[in-house]
Amino acid sequence: MCLQGNIAMMNCIKTRSLFSEYIDRQLGQKKSVSIAEHLSVCSECWKECENFMKILTIMKKLKTFDAPRNYLEGIGHGEKQDSQTLALRILFKKQLR
Numbered sequence: 001m002c003l004q005g006n007i008a009m010m011n012c013i014k015t016r017s018l019f020s021e022y023i024d025r026q027l028g029q030k031k032s033v034s035i036a037e038h039l040s041v042c043s044e045c046w047k048e049c050e051n052f053m054k055i056l057t058i059m060k061k062l063k064t065f066d067a068p069r070n071y072l073e074g075i076g077h078g079e080k081q082d083s084q085t086l087a088l089r090i091l092f093k094k095q096l097r
């Protein structure tokens with residue numbers, strides 16, 4: 001097992017800072033592989049990545065369908081513009097934990 005090497009290569013902070021680019025596939029292959037390797041051995045970053053993807057999915061849905069009213073009613077009242085801010089707030093709350 002050489003998992004230690006992978007963790008050292010890409011630490012948690014660096015991995016998390018690259019999530020958005022990783023998910024948008026804007027990283028080179030080497031970096032993407034490093035992140036994927038880190039995620040496979042670090043359950044905390046994996047959870048963070050899942051949260052990140054959920055938020056991105058929500059944000060994309062908001063943009064695409066323009067009808068997240070049911071979702072927003074559960075959190076509070078909101079116009080379309082506020083919904084993205086809300087999604088970001090949820091994200092940062094989780095990251096700043």
Ligand SMILES: [Zn+2]
Pocket residue numbers: 011012013015038042044045
């Ligand atoms: Zn990690």
